Amino acid sequence: MxxxxxxxxxxxxxxxxxxxxxxRARKRLRAPTEDPPLFRAAAIALAxxxxxxxxxxxxxxxxxxxxxxxxxxxxxxLREEDARAAVRLTLTVAAIAVPVNVVFGIAAAWCIAKFxxxxxxxxxxxxxxxxxxxxxxAGLVYVLLFGAQGLLGPTLQAYGIEVIFAVPGIVLATIxxxxxxxxxxxxxxxxxxxxxxxxxxxxxxxxxxxxxxxxTLPNIRWGLLYGVLLCNARAMGEFGAVxxxxxxxxxxxxxxxxxxxxxYNEYNATAAFAVASLLAGLALVTLALKSLLEWRYAxxxxxxxxx
Amino acid sequence: MDIRVRNIVKDYGxxxxxxxxxxxxxxxxxxxxxxxxxxxxxxxxRVIAGLEIPNSGQVxxxxxxxxxxxxxxxxxxxxxQHYALFRHMTVLDNIGFGLSVRDSARRxxxxxxxxxxxxxxxxxxxxxxxxxxxxxxxxGQRQRVALARALAVEPRVLLLxxxxxxxxxKVRKDLRRWLRExxxxxxxxxxxxxxxxxxxxxxxDRVAVLNKxxxxxxxxxxxxxxRPGTPFVFRFIGESHALAVKVAGGKxxxxxxxxxxxxxxxxxxxxxxxxxPQDVEFAAYAPDALPARIISVRRSGPTRRAEIRLxxxxxxxxxxxxxxxxxxxxxxxxxxxxxxxxxxxxD
Numbered sequence: 001m002x003x004x005x006x007x008x009x010x011x012x013x014x015x016x017x018x019x020x021x022x023x024r025a026r027k028r029l030r031a032p033t034e035d036p037p038l039f040r041a042a043a044i045a046l047a048x049x050x051x052x053x054x055x056x057x058x059x060x061x062x063x064x065x066x067x068x069x070x071x072x073x074x075x076x077x078l079r080e081e082d083a084r085a086a087v088r089l090t091l092t093v094a095a096i097a098v099p100v101n102v103v104f105g106i107a108a109a110w111c112i113a114k115f116x117x118x119x120x121x122x123x124x125x126x127x128x129x130x131x132x133x134x135x136x137x138a139g140l141v142y143v144l145l146f147g148a149q150g151l152l153g154p155t156l157q158a159y160g161i162e163v164i165f166a167v168p169g170i171v172l173a174t175i176x177x178x179x180x181x182x183x184x185x186x187x188x189x190x191x192x193x194x195x196x197x198x199x200x201x202x203x204x205x206x207x208x209x210x211x212x213x214x215x216t217l218p219n220i221r222w223g224l225l226y227g228v229l230l231c232n233a234r235a236m237g238e239f240g241a242v243x244x245x246x247x248x249x250x251x252x253x254x255x256x257x258x259x260x261x262x263x264y265n266e267y268n269a270t271a272a273f274a275v276a277s278l279l280a281g282l283a284l285v286t287l288a289l290k291s292l293l294e295w296r297y298a299x300x301x302x303x304x305x306x307x
Numbered sequence: 308m309d310i311r312v313r314n315i316v317k318d319y320g321x322x323x324x325x326x327x328x329x330x331x332x333x334x335x336x337x338x339x340x341x342x343x344x345x346x347x348x349x350x351x352x353r354v355i356a357g358l359e360i361p362n363s364g365q366v367x368x369x370x371x372x373x374x375x376x377x378x379x380x381x382x383x384x385x386x387x388q389h390y391a392l393f394r395h396m397t398v399l400d401n402i403g404f405g406l407s408v409r410d411s412a413r414r415x416x417x418x419x420x421x422x423x424x425x426x427x428x429x430x431x432x433x434x435x436x437x438x439x440x441x442x443x444x445x446x447g448q449r450q451r452v453a454l455a456r457a458l459a460v461e462p463r464v465l466l467l468x469x470x471x472x473x474x475x476x477k478v479r480k481d482l483r484r485w486l487r488e489x490x491x492x493x494x495x496x497x498x499x500x501x502x503x504x505x506x507x508x509x510x511x512d513r514v515a516v517l518n519k520x521x522x523x524x525x526x527x528x529x530x531x532x533x534r535p536g537t538p539f540v541f542r543f544i545g546e547s548h549a550l551a552v553k554v555a556g557g558k559x560x561x562x563x564x565x566x567x568x569x570x571x572x573x574x575x576x577x578x579x580x581x582x583x584p585q586d587v588e589f590a591a592y593a594p595d596a597l598p599a600r601i602i603s604v605r606r607s608g609p610t611r612r613a614e615i616r617l618x619x620x621x622x623x624x625x626x627x628x629x630x631x632x633x634x635x636x637x638x639x640x641x642x643x644x645x646x647x648x649x650x651x652x653x654d
Binding site: 201202 | 356378389391394395408409457459
């Protein structure tokens with residue numbers, strides 16, 4: 001009965017399957033997750049169209065307008081005293097706001113990711129508050145707090161401290177608006193990493209601070225850098241909150257975004273776009289750095305992800 | 308260094324993790340904390356290390372009460388379940404970390420640290436990998452680095468949390484033997500946590516079986532396997548089945564027949580008979596054989612294992628090792644004889 005003979009006993013030729021026809025040839029078979037070519041082309045075209053219309057074109061216009069009257073006019077506009085003051089102020093504000101947020105962000109993420117305590121979810125929501133509150137409202141709150149008729153204003157004024165319509169107010173408003181960036185970046189990262197690395201360091205005899213410096217900080221360094229870049233971009237570009245508290249005093253309390261608006265309202269398009277292009281340039285540098293980090297960071301994650 | 312744990316109580320909010328655990332660990336001993344998940348074995352290990360603060364109770368290292376010594380100063384070598392290697396440091400820096408963070412008075416010079424790390428690397432058979440990063444190592448290699456790192460600080464006791472839990476079966480076996488060798492060579496008092504009874508029985512000098520925050524039994528592997536002190540230990544270690552029996556007149560009764568002599572100190576009344584598959588055999592029809600039917604047969608390593616049901620006691624289902632020569636098929640009637648078993652009184 002050859003029918004019931006086990007396959008192993010049959011001569012090799014009998015078990016060899018006939019060359020199977022390539023089933024892909026029968027009908028153009030696609031992978032289950034692959035879309036029809038027409039749909040793919042349409043989706044790509046749509047995405048490219050919107051990107052070009054809403055992102056690339058405006059950015060190009062900024063630079064075209066800035067150099068519209070030649071490089072000389074562009075440089076002239078940037079050499080102007082008020083423009084230079086605006087650049088200085090913007091960099092100063094970012095230089096204060098970003099480090100403050102680094103300290104706050106690490107401390108908040110540390111608390112939230114590594115410890116359980118009552119009110120933790122409230123703290124998480126509070127950190128998100130600046131994302132949901134309109135920057136103008138944030139600015140107004142500071143005016144109400146520190147303004148001449150405000151809650152703390154008269155007291156501070158008695159000591160000769162000016163907050164509103166001065167640099168401190170701008171810094172405070174900027175810190176408020178950029179508060180979530182670093183903390184938000186670090187919380188999921190630190191939650192994912194847990195506390196075993198720290199426990200290992202402690203069990204090996206390292207003190208708390210040394211453990212933080214040598215274990216915790218290196219573990220979050222790429223996420224932290226990424227957060228700093230985002231925070232920095234927002235600190236330099238913030239308009240709404242800063243606009244309310246600054247008072248638009250040329251050469252004194254105008255940051256770059258405010259300076260752009262002032263110049264534009266004076267129909268000084270070339271100068272406005274020259275400052276704007278500088279701002280856009282800073283943003284592009286940040287973007288490039290961010291992409292570089294993401295590329296680097298992805299490598300780090302892929303290489304060191306806990307298994 | 309011998310370790311004594313006294314009346315440790317630990318709870319996490321409402322759930323109790325340890326309910327008054329005491330344990331003596333002799334110097335140079337290799338002891339396993341064995342139990343199912345949630346039994347408190349890892350908590351006990353972390354209490355010994357100082358990574359958890361117990362609600363009450365004491366931990367002694369030798370004669371020193373270490374209960375209030377922070378983890379940094381307990382001088383323990385702790386190997387974490389997922390190794391917790393520092394991913395941004397090379398293998399050598401990982402191993403040397405404990406020495407390099409010492410205060411300057413006790414810190415060996417850099418050359419000495421390097422020499423000792425290379426020595427340890429040699430001990431764990433990873434020479435030549437000192438410049439690798441943890442991500443570039445296999446699971447088994449990481450485990451060895453973690454052990455070398457723990458040994459580098461010259462610990463008074465070595466604590467391992469599920470040391471082989473994340474490895475595949477083949478590597479586990481190799482590492483088991485290797486850990487035993489390392490232990491025999493270095494002589495460290497070693498405590499390791501595992502949920503794998505084979506691992507505990509094969510590796511440890513003594514096994515402490517934990518259940519629901521209490522120690523059920525402490526003994527050598529032979530003791531806990533051959534003379535389980537409680538029904539839980541019998542169930543947890545080795546394969547076993549429990550049958551409801553009656554004790555009367557110095558005998559154990561099942562399905563209306565006397566099957567075994569009851570232990571001398573056993574009172575009369577309902578009891579539980581715990582059986583391992585090796586405790587039962589197929590028999591010819593005889594007065595002390597119980598009629599039974601085979602429900603199913605499956606392969607178990609070198610033998611086949613048959614699941615059977617007693618014909619006169621439909622609730623009594625248990626397993627039995629069938630010799631390779633014997634033909635057993637599901638549905639067959641075959642009498643069985645119970646050779647031995649362990650009786651615990653109560654339902």
